[in-house]
Amino acid sequence: MDDQDSRRWEYEILRPPRDETKKEAANPKAAINELAAEGWRLVETIDYTSGGTKYIVFERPRSAATGDGS
Template sequence: MCTASRPTWEYKALEPPKGLTKREVVDPTAELNELGAEGWELVGPIDYDKGGTKFLLLKRQVLDE
């Protein structure tokens, strides 16, 4: 039996930046790069039923201290 522990993850839901029209018109690359530097990885979008992105789901591994 394997005694190695499984990784533990923490999650973050990021609301995509929106312009005045409330549509995804602002490029989130800079914010995602900042979060990536903190160890966050984009898992994928959480979409509205009729289209459009409600949240971007991110995760990062919790390291034992």
Template sequence: MTDTPATEWEYETLRPARDATKKEATDPKARLNELGAAGWELAGTISYEGGGTKYLVLKRPRSTTQSA
């Protein structure tokens, strides 16, 4: 049996635009589609304590040709 090295991940964050009421002002779908085409996938969210999304967290496998 051979040991397979663990996948190394890289991460990206996207901050949805907010309006004066602190609600999400625009749909981030276009930007998410751009990131998805580049290999990113949604991994989770970071929310404000009172509700609402502060950041969308994306990940993709780190390429072996990329430097850290």
């Protein structure tokens, strides 16, 4: 097993601002760029069945300083 296979990951979820119709009410670009600057990488969006983005999922390698203690 190489370092890539043994790497631990952590995840962050961004919930875009929505109005009462559950459609995006504001562009989440600033929040996405902020997460990217912290080392987060976009991996998936989770959409409502009727349209619109419910969650934006990010991942980054877990550093030794943020280990889970196991």
